[in-house]
Amino acid sequence: MNSHPPTPLSVHKLSIGAGTQTLVNNVSLHIPAGGVLTLLGESGSGKSLLAQAIMGNLPAPLTCSGTIDIGARHFDAADLRARRTLWGRTLSLLPQEPWLALDPTMRVARQIGEVHEFVLGRSVDQAAAAAHAALTRLNMADAAAKYPFQISGGMAQRVAFLATHAAGAPVLIIDEPTKGLDSDRRNDVLAMLRAAIEDGVTLLTITHDVWLARQLGGTIVVMHSGAVVEQGAAAAVLGAPQHAYTRRLLAAEPAAWQRETGPADLPxxxxxxxxxxxxxxxxxxxxxxxxxxxxxxxxxxxxxxxxxxxxxxxxxxxxxxxxxxxxxxxxxxxxxxxxxxxxxxxxxxxxxxxxxxxxxxxxxxxxxxxxxxxxxxxxxxxxxxxxxxxxxxxxxxxxxxxxxxxxxxxxxxxxxxxxxxxxxxxxxxxxxxxxxxxxxxxxxxxxxxxxxxxxxxxxxxxxxxxxxxxxx
Structure with missing residues (x-):
């Protein structure tokens, strides 16, 4: 259970640049306490960079400007170091690459258990029990003693989520949580996210999965070439998109593709x-x-x-x-x-x-x-x-x-x-x-x-x- 009070997140006129090139231009968004916002857009549109800027974890030599409000705290976006003091307990990020969130030398259950032990102050036995319970809920008890390289990418994604969310930070940013998962596992992730929302977590999700965006509801923000081109309630944006780019994005879903015929009988x-x-x-x-x-x-x-x-x-x-x-x-x-x-x-x-x-x-x-x-x-x-x-x-x-x-x-x-x-x-x-x-x-x-x-x-x-x- 999340012990922190619900925490809103706001971004005001945030821009990110690399030298003279603008990568993210003048983005503003707001997520109320316990609310949900989903970022949609093509690869390279600036979604993940925006998340890194909020976290204060932009790679050098990128720079940013604007302001960020997390709960009652106000930050200059350029002051990356100040937001790092919130990591884990107030603000958590699950990156797009699960391997970047996992220690390759540590077994799966221990990676989750360490959060319960060192962040939440539980005993070694309590932390281990909590980790095994979390894995069991996702039908992954068999993975507890394995190392990250011994499990699939989809399983690594779920392990990384469990470790990230274990600390109970009230603001959670999650980047592509359903990539590479089959329908059953996507439903597992959706259930986890809904449980976090019901617990009062403020959720910023970055995804290419229109199904997930539709299921989460809340607000959708569509980014293209580093700028916001459309935003609004999920049902409105997905049901009647106003911007031409959003319409193209939704029309490219695989269900609309023409079926392929087989080649000649080659060797x-x-x-x-x-x-x-x-x-x-x-x-x-x-x-x-x-x-x-x-x-x-x-x-x-x-x-x-x-x-x-x-x-x-x-x-x-x-x-x-x-x-x-x-x-x-x-x-x-x-x-x-x-x-x-x-x-x-x-x-x-x-x-x-x-x-x-x-x-x-x-x-x-x-x-x-x-x-x-x-x-x-x-x-x-x-x-x-x-x-x-x-x-x-x-x-x-x-x-x-x-x-x-x-x-x-x-x-x-x-x-x-x-x-x-x-x-x-x-x-x-x-x-x-x-x-x-x-x-x-x-x-x-x-x-x-x-x-x-x-x-x-x-x-x-x-x-x-x-x-x-x-x-x-």
Missing amino acids: PVVRIDAIGKRFGAQQLFANVSTDIRQGEFVAITGPSGSGKTTFGNIMLGLLKADSGSVRRADGLARTAFQKIYQDPAAAFAPTVSLRRSLQDLLELHRLSWDELTTLMQRLRLPNALLDRLPSQVSGGELQRFAIARVLMLRPALIFADEPTSRLDPLTQQETLFLLREHAQRHQCAVLLVTHDPDIAARLAQRQISLRPDAAF
Whole structure:
């Protein structure tokens, strides 16, 4: 139970810049005590930067101006350090990348228990019991003794939420809480957020999930190119959007896409014969047999923790199957199988600029910078982002850089693990259509992990649904 009094949050004329470039321009918003506000907008529109500015955690060399009110306290937005004194007890942020909120060397239950112990002053036994109870409520008791690298991205997201919310801060900012989750797990997160709201928490949610925005209600603010273009009650904005950008954003939902037809009967890139995989006593999948053919778009579906990422990693040769075999077509280059990671932060060196990372790739494989520039234009990635570190761009922008890097290699097979989980509907549609176009043009097979049944039904020619008794 939240022991703090309900706390309103207001932002007045907040702007964020990088040198002479304005990234967020003159944003004002208000959330009453115990209220809900959802930020919608495409990747790179400034939503996550706004959240970081409120927290006082903007990455250097970004600067901000304006004012922020948290409860009865008034802050100059430029004074980042002052708001850091509120972290945990008054103001909490769950970042877009769950791995940034978790200690990779600490077991899951302990990460949640430490908050109960050191912030709430409970004993070690009480903290452990509270952590296990929280995990059990989300049907994640089996994850208690695991490390973050041993659980799926969706499970890591829920663990990070439990750890963030455990301190009971009255103002909670949560960035993309349902990304990469299946419908059951999305409902779990919604139930957690509703429980927090009922407990008086003031909630600022950043999401590309229109379903979640509709379920949370409250106020919706739509951002585009760093500015607010529309705001109002959720039912009004989603039911009768006034701004052309909002209408385009909602019209790009996967349910409205045209269904894709299958390619010609081309040779297989890989043959899969009766593979199975288990971790300890848990059987992920068994007896999976199929061919993945050139130019084919195949969706891999199944609930969180069913082994979708594990299945792809077996295709790539990163893991070995417990049974069965995986045979690649003859004559493929060493780089013929490529992966687009679910968490793009794991795919880039954190201390190296994006320009240097991409330049190293092009020089190693003797590729053309002009071709990369064309891909960046298609993915709507401005050149100005190249000189930033991975942590200085949005999760959606980093995800698109990861896609561009893989497409440059023209592989025979791409394992795309939730490649658009951080993208708004409009950018997601453009990116997935580019991936499909690339597959068709270069006869590249794509294995797409997705929790969205509309994407699986409309983009892929067929689906592989993983479950413990899977057989094909």
